[in-house]
Amino acid sequence: MNDSSEKSAPKKSGGIIKWIDERLPIFTFMKHQGEFRAPRNLSYMWSLGSIAGIALVIQIVTGIFLAMHYTPHASMAFDSVERIMRDVPYGWLLRYTHAVGASMFFAAIYIHILRGLYYGSYKSPREILWFIGVIIFLTMMATAFMGYVLPWGQMSFWGATVITNLFSAIPVWGENIVQWLWGGFSVENPTLNRFFSLHYLLPFIICGLVFLHLWALHTHGSNNPTGIEPKTKKDTIPLHPYYTIKDFVGFGFFFILMFYFVFFNPNYLGHPDNYIPANPMLTPEHIVPEWYFLPFYAMLRAIPSKLGGVLVMFSSIFVLFVLPWLDTHRTKSGSYRPIFKWFFWLFVANGLLLGWLGGKPAEGAFVIMARFATAYYFLYFIAVLPWLSRKEVATKTPKSISDSLEKVKIDG
């Protein structure tokens, strides 16, 4: 191994690094990633992607170790989870981190999605980037749902029963499809086995989707708070060290929040009924999903028809796939759209309201409110955005990213 000739890409390459890089240009690849230029004005709202990434890594690592102690059998699953909590060294830490981590992953993803909605990150040329994001979100929901079933507590069992029964709303084949999902005539051991298998598989599917998400991202680069594409090199800075450092700060805040829950309030986001072993003969008085599914649960219950409720719930996600053709306003960023802003924040408030309603019993005024909130959720996409696209006059946008920053300086 000699280091005399210095032709290839990495600068500080020693003998071994150079030897490897000539055969597999992995260091060159990493260098290109670091040199990748991103808009210079990215706010902390752009840290949520990497935060979601680290959350995925934490879920996979804790999950792999939990699986070494967990028994996927209807008669042993609950006890094996209790054993993890009581007997396995640091088992409690692994499990609480995994459970709280799922919540934090969703929190990061929701802010990430809202960031995209506000700054028009789904608009041309980033539609496919957006689609892959929606598919990741759907896959995450499936993974989280199946993971929640594994401890085989009351909420696990009845959550699985209610969610799989959604498919019985399908005309004609509904009943057969549900039995196919269960591998039996109710949620039972075969159901638990397959959910465990898929819960282990899907995170790696998500990793593959994340790769495609990043590929699409790097094809046109990040959107930014102005929504104006970078025009000159002055508008961008290298990813490393500027945004790697910024992302680490984001990680710090994320970990503080996450480990507050893990160490001081680990069951706050869960439901006490899941510490009761599954009982197929007795439904708990009040079934609620985890907080991150509550808005969708509220929509399901708002519709007084089984098939209708199921269709509305699934449509609430699928409408995101047509979003690039619903919002065709030429100004990308919400910052320059005075009327859009109002409807956007109303949409956020409406989402929180739906979440609150999803945790309430489905009766009386709660149902009426949930119907109005569901109506606004859909009207925002299929009426408000198309209407604004035609009518709204945007404020004057800066000429370039650098230009927008100059103005800030003068104002300040």
Next chain:
Amino acid sequence: MAKKKISSNKNHENQGETRRDFIVLAASATAAIGGVSAMWPFVDSLNPAADVLALSSTEVNISSIESGQSITVMWRGKPVFVRRRTKKEIEEARSVPLIELPDPQADAERIKPGHDEWLVLVGVCTHLGCVPIGYKGDYDGWFCPCHGSHYDTSGRIRKGPAPKNLAIPGYEFIGKDVIKIG
């Protein structure tokens, strides 16, 4: 078609369709059909297995159930309600005009002839599969706590999101006091 193949037999450098095109197409189609067919065993493996299907029937002794009482037994992993109805409950179930029901069915169709007192139901809400609670709700039958469906004293849906009446399992009286479910 055949003529074309023969004519293009010798000239594989020709621009038009060649025999190779045909072979590529036929082979790809065969591989595609084979690939799709190979998925079936995987899909079918998720269906209820033979041991699950073979789950036997359940025999229930009903002699100890008093009028106005109900018991719950397990059959195929699901609860089954066996309820001995009072005269008033039977009357309630029979006095309703069928037009008012979301899933119209006469009470007589939901019991065994000559056993008017006895109502045997699969205790699974037809909405999303929760277990309804007996002697609750607006119609003295069952009430599902999950999403608020009300069933009457014949187990028929009266109010709420559930689309259908509670299902009746296959069952028969095999003695004065014993029923066989399944």
